[in-house]
Amino acid sequence: MPRKNIIELNGVNKSYQNFKALNNLNLKIPKGKIFGLLGPNGAGKTTLIRILNQILIPDSGEVLFNGEKLNQKNIINIGYLPEERGLYRKMKIGNQAMYLAQLKGLSKKEAKDRLDYWFDKFEISNWWNKKIEDLSKGMAQKIQFIVTILHDPDLLILDEPFSGLDPVNSKLIKKEIQELKKKKTTIILSTHDMNSVEEICDEAAIIHNSNKILQGKVSDLKDQFQTNQWKISYKGSNMAFTNAIWGGWKLISHETINDINTAIIELNEKLSMNDFLKGIIEKISIIEVKKNTPSMQDVFLKATTNE
Amino acid sequence: MSKIGLIIKREYSTRVKKKSFIIMSILGPLLIVGFLAFTVYLNKKDSNSYKILMVDDAHILNGKIRNNSKEKYELFWAPEDKSYEEAQEILKKDKSFDILLYIPSNITYSKTAKCLYKSIPSTAAQKHLTSIINEAIELYKIEINEIDEEAYRSIKTKINLDVIDIGNAENKNIQRKAYVGYVFAFLIYIFIFMYAVQVMKGVIEEKTNRIVEVIISSVKSFHLMMGKIIGIGLVGFTQFIIWITVITFLSISILLSTSTEKNSLNSDVIQENVITGTNPVLANSNEKIDQISQFLLYEIDWSNMFIFFAIYFIGGYLIYGSLMAAIGSAVNEETDTQQFMIPLTIPLIFSLTMIPHVIDNPSSSTAFWLSEIPFTSPLIMMVRIAMGIGEGGVELWEIILSIFLLFTTFVFCTWISGKIYKTGILLYGKKPSYRDIYKWIKS
Numbered sequence: 250m251p252r253k254n255i256i257e258l259n260g261v262n263k264s265y266q267n268f269k270a271l272n273n274l275n276l277k278i279p280k281g282k283i284f285g286l287l288g289p290n291g292a293g294k295t296t297l298i299r300i301l302n303q304i305l306i307p308d309s310g311e312v313l314f315n316g317e318k319l320n321q322k323n324i325i326n327i328g329y330l331p332e333e334r335g336l337y338r339k340m341k342i343g344n345q346a347m348y349l350a351q352l353k354g355l356s357k358k359e360a361k362d363r364l365d366y367w368f369d370k371f372e373i374s375n376w377w378n379k380k381i382e383d384l385s386k387g388m389a390q391k392i393q394f395i396v397t398i399l400h401d402p403d404l405l406i407l408d409e410p411f412s413g414l415d416p417v418n419s420k421l422i423k424k425e426i427q428e429l430k431k432k433k434t435t436i437i438l439s440t441h442d443m444n445s446v447e448e449i450c451d452e453a454a455i456i457h458n459s460n461k462i463l464q465g466k467v468s469d470l471k472d473q474f475q476t477n478q479w480k481i482s483y484k485g486s487n488m489a490f491t492n493a494i495w496g497g498w499k500l501i502s503h504e505t506i507n508d509i510n511t512a513i514i515e516l517n518e519k520l521s522m523n524d525f526l527k528g529i530i531e532k533i534s535i536i537e538v539k540k541n542t543p544s545m546q547d548v549f550l551k552a553t554t555n556e
Numbered sequence: 557m558s559k560i561g562l563i564i565k566r567e568y569s570t571r572v573k574k575k576s577f578i579i580m581s582i583l584g585p586l587l588i589v590g591f592l593a594f595t596v597y598l599n600k601k602d603s604n605s606y607k608i609l610m611v612d613d614a615h616i617l618n619g620k621i622r623n624n625s626k627e628k629y630e631l632f633w634a635p636e637d638k639s640y641e642e643a644q645e646i647l648k649k650d651k652s653f654d655i656l657l658y659i660p661s662n663i664t665y666s667k668t669a670k671c672l673y674k675s676i677p678s679t680a681a682q683k684h685l686t687s688i689i690n691e692a693i694e695l696y697k698i699e700i701n702e703i704d705e706e707a708y709r710s711i712k713t714k715i716n717l718d719v720i721d722i723g724n725a726e727n728k729n730i731q732r733k734a735y736v737g738y739v740f741a742f743l744i745y746i747f748i749f750m751y752a753v754q755v756m757k758g759v760i761e762e763k764t765n766r767i768v769e770v771i772i773s774s775v776k777s778f779h780l781m782m783g784k785i786i787g788i789g790l791v792g793f794t795q796f797i798i799w800i801t802v803i804t805f806l807s808i809s810i811l812l813s814t815s816t817e818k819n820s821l822n823s824d825v826i827q828e829n830v831i832t833g834t835n836p837v838l839a840n841s842n843e844k845i846d847q848i849s850q851f852l853l854y855e856i857d858w859s860n861m862f863i864f865f866a867i868y869f870i871g872g873y874l875i876y877g878s879l880m881a882a883i884g885s886a887v888n889e890e891t892d893t894q895q896f897m898i899p900l901t902i903p904l905i906f907s908l909t910m911i912p913h914v915i916d917n918p919s920s921s922t923a924f925w926l927s928e929i930p931f932t933s934p935l936i937m938m939v940r941i942a943m944g945i946g947e948g949g950v951e952l953w954e955i956i957l958s959i960f961l962l963f964t965t966f967v968f969c970t971w972i973s974g975k976i977y978k979t980g981i982l983l984y985g986k987k988p989s990y991r992d993i994y995k996w997i998k999s
Contacts, residue, residue, distance in 0.1 A: 302772075304769065304773055304982065331769040333766035333769065335765040335769070335770065337767060338765060348562065349770060349774070351562050352775055354774075396770070
């Protein structure tokens with residue numbers, strides 16, 4: 250039976266001099282999924298990514314890749330787009346893409362064939378002899394993305410892949426990520442952009458203060474932070490709304506725009522939305538009632554700040 | 557190709573294709589040869605024309621002056637009735653005169669003549685004037701002592717001192733050979749500096765570009781560092797070979813073209829310069845050029861020089877290159893390197909300044925230790941090797957020990973640098989202190 254997880258970290262610790270970057274971290278990253286790696290700045294994400302890339306060695310604990318101890322042979326299986334992008338500014342784009350691809354282990358011919366394919370696909374074949382310094386930041390990012398995925402890695406680690414990209418290019422990269430997922434590539438997406446997490450991630454983990462504090466499917470995580478909050482849009486008197494029912498609920502926020510009032514309320518366990526509506530339905534004209542589901546942004550904030 | 561091979565190839569090919577490399581390959585030797593040729597030309601030009609007004613209050617020199625270099629030193633006797641003071645006025649007013657040479661009446665006792673000038677005459681000119689006055693006074697003295705001039709001439713001798721090693725007669729004039737070593741040491745100094753600094757700049761470039769993280773996710777950081785050091789070292793070697801080829805070609809052409817020119821220098825002066833080696837650029841006489849050609853062709857063991865240049869350049873460059881790589885990895889920008897560069901530049905500059913002392917005392921313990929200590933040996937040992945290997949010169953065991961120490965230190969420096977590099981390359985922000993770096997090495 251094939252293994253379910255591409256990466257397994259068991260009790261991984263890493264310290265720098267007087268600072269503990271990862272504390273007894275256990276993490277399983279499922280195969281073929283897009284996995285969101287979330288956490289505030291300085292939480293230990295970069296250290297974790299560097300350990301997966303074998304740039305750093307953990308002080309203790311084990312890292313398994315497809316069930317085997319992570320080793321130098323796995324370099325070809327992993328693609329890495331660091332947050333701080335960089336290419337040689339004065340080297341021709343084609344030459345440096347060839348160089349980086351060969352460093353990953355591709356032969357010269359493989360590298361050339363695959364680069365031709367991707368340059369054609371992204372319609373940038375005429376950039377081959379240009380230098381990075383001649384390109385805009387977004388254009389350079391496209392090159393960096395190609396270089397990262399060129400060797401068809403099983404695991405792709407993308408650190409803030411959309412930062413600095415315009416919406417068109419951002420969409421293009423998201424589409425490519427989805428395509429890669431279809432080809433069974435596992436993608437670790439480290440980002441602060443929670444909308445992207447909701448949009449494309451299947452699972453996510455939140456690391457905070459060197460510890461993993463949450464992990465699960467994105468939908469499960471949101472459920473976990475579900476509250477009994479509702480959004481009610483209506484027309485009518487505010488007073489009538491607030492006087493309708495005396496107990497069992499509290500008003501979180503209220504605003505009026507163009508005669509339409511929007512209230513966010515939280516019900517306690519004893520009061521159902523049906524009962525609440527019964528109390529107000531005759532005094533106001535309801536436009537919309539919607540359960541307020543938490544966004545990943547809410548999940549992140551609650552998990553990391555105990556709000 | 558192995559990954560380290562790919563890195564070496566990239567470092568090498570991107571650098572040798574750069575315009576600056578091609579320009580330096582042509583311009584470097586042209587500048588060196590051009591500078592030497594220019595100095596020779598200036599020297600020739602300078603030594604050409606002195607119009608000298610002579611006042612002889614002693615009345616002993618007339619007819620006894622043997623000026624065998626009339627083209628350069630034109631002597632004019634001031635009229636008998638002109639006093640020293642009046643002659644000074646003439647020198648001041650008459651633009652055609654450069655020097656007033658005054659022989660006081662008591663010259664035979666005071667042994668001091670006066671040379672008044674408008675712009676200071678060269679040391680060669682001063683020597684020439686002293687020698688013609690000396691000779692004239694000697695002739696005056698043999699006259700009054702009734703000594704036969706022929707006998708005087710046969711007694712008066714000028715000898716060259718061939719300094720020969722008793723153990724090895726081939727070891728002749730070793731101090732003169734040392735100057736060839738000096739040139740090689742200087743080249744090592746230039747090349748170590750030029751290319752070790754390039755290693756540092758390359759590391760800083762990769763760090764500030766942030767490409768380093770992409771690369772070290774594919775190769776070990778140590779391999780990246782070594783690939784860079786070796787690649788750039790090969791660029792240095794290529795440039796050295798180009799320089800030597802161009803310099804040899806240019807020098808041969810210049811030597812051939814100047815060998816037809818007339819000798820216009822006083823042979824005494826040349827002789828003195830050749831012996832002391834104080835002014836090798838005065839190479840503008842047939843005799844001198846022949847001497848130099850003979851010396852360079854037959855007395856210098858070029859194969860030894862090139863083999864040891866290769867060894868000491870490689871060893872020295874690897875030590876300094878690896879340490880510079882460590883510095884590059886520790887800082888965030890080039891301006892931060894100053895504080896770390898000073899301890900590295902001092903031994904190199906110190907070696908350079910110690911070379912004259914080593915040439916003077918090749919068997920001294922200073923010479924021995926400086927040619928064994930790996931941070932100074934690449935320069936100092938080149939000078940000692942140029943003076944001859946074996947009995948009387950530098951002993952073979954000294955060279956072997958020095959090379960052993962050089963490469964052991966290289967391994968040690970690379971190990972330390974690798975540790976600094978591994979940590980430094982991933983750290984941004986604050987400039988590290990020596991204490992931080994010590995902790996990186998320890999960790």
